[in-house]
Amino acid sequence: xxxxxxPQAEASYRGGVSEALDAPALPAPVPRRILVVDDDPTVAEVxxxxxxxxxxxxxxxxxxxxxxxxxxxxxxxxxxxDLMLPEIDGxxxxxxxxxxxxxxxxxxxxxxxxxxxxDRILGLELGADDYVTKxxxxxxLVLRIQSVLRRSGGPALPPEEAAPVAxxxxxxxxxxxxxxxxxxELTLTLREFDLLAFLLAHPGTAFGRDELMRRVWGWDFGxxxxxxxxxxxxxxxxxxxxxxxxxxxxVWGVGYRFDxxxxxxxALETAVPDA
Numbered sequence: 679x680x681x682x683x684x685p686q687a688e689a690s691y692r693g694g695v696s697e698a699l700d701a702p703a704l705p706a707p708v709p710r711r712i713l714v715v716d717d718d719p720t721v722a723e724v725x726x727x728x729x730x731x732x733x734x735x736x737x738x739x740x741x742x743x744x745x746x747x748x749x750x751x752x753x754x755x756x757x758x759x760d761l762m763l764p765e766i767d768g769x770x771x772x773x774x775x776x777x778x779x780x781x782x783x784x785x786x787x788x789x790x791x792x793x794x795x796x797d798r799i800l801g802l803e804l805g806a807d808d809y810v811t812k813x814x815x816x817x818x819l820v821l822r823i824q825s826v827l828r829r830s831g832g833p834a835l836p837p838e839e840a841a842p843v844a845x846x847x848x849x850x851x852x853x854x855x856x857x858x859x860x861x862x863e864l865t866l867t868l869r870e871f872d873l874l875a876f877l878l879a880h881p882g883t884a885f886g887r888d889e890l891m892r893r894v895w896g897w898d899f900g901x902x903x904x905x906x907x908x909x910x911x912x913x914x915x916x917x918x919x920x921x922x923x924x925x926x927x928x929v930w931g932v933g934y935r936f937d938x939x940x941x942x943x944x945a946l947e948t949a950v951p952d953a
Contacts, residue, residue, distance in 0.1 A: 709735045710827055713754035715745040715771065716789065717763055725758060728816040729823070742766025746774055749781055756827060758819070759806070760789040761797050769801055776805035776867070785826045785868045789814070795903075802907040807869045808895075809904075825896050829868055843878045845938045848916060848925070850875045859916060869895070870912050877926060877936035886933040909934055 712734045716722040719740070726736045737752050739745040743765040749757065757775065761768035768788065775781040788809040790798045798809055808826055810819050842851040847860040852875050857864040866874065872894050877885075887905040891897050895904070913920040929935050 710755040716760040881938040884929040884935040
């Protein structure tokens, strides 16, 4: 004889199904928005297609002027920026994005020609966070973008990495991704912040450029001048005299070290910023 549920159980089941059907659907997660800037329509189309298949919303611009207009109107989470652009070149676009309060912290990944080391370094000096050299694999570009976006707005950090740290008048809050020198909040790019937070978390320890690239950028290999440029930019923002740095010092033959003994106040501590 087949088993049957009791009338009460059947009623309860039907009521549960009805409630589930009537319940409002959870909103779909909003995809991260990426602005692809390239005057080559084939490159722009291929890159956009790969990014869309990876789940991103994509806007496109074919010249520098359109790129600035799109960035202001669409507020992208990341910009893929070719340096060779008509109207306004990519370096100037990068400079203007970094000068605008609403876009100064938006990650920028440059697309550079293989032999354009000067332009690549200048782009990093102007505030680009990463670069990919042409010709490139679209999959490599997507992986680089995913890596950058994880740093800029990924899941919550574990407690040991999220605790605010202070050295003298320098303070960093990794969870909020904010940093201060005294009462002044620092305007840092994605990689500048990551580099400062890493160095403050390891006071007195010297790191080679290759190790910084691996632990801050997440790359096992790459152009080490990327690290050099970011250290120089960071010194300009945290040192009293960037030409004679006392906080982020060069250890000849090794790399760089954060020296808490030279920080005003001469104390390294875990601290919650006042702001």
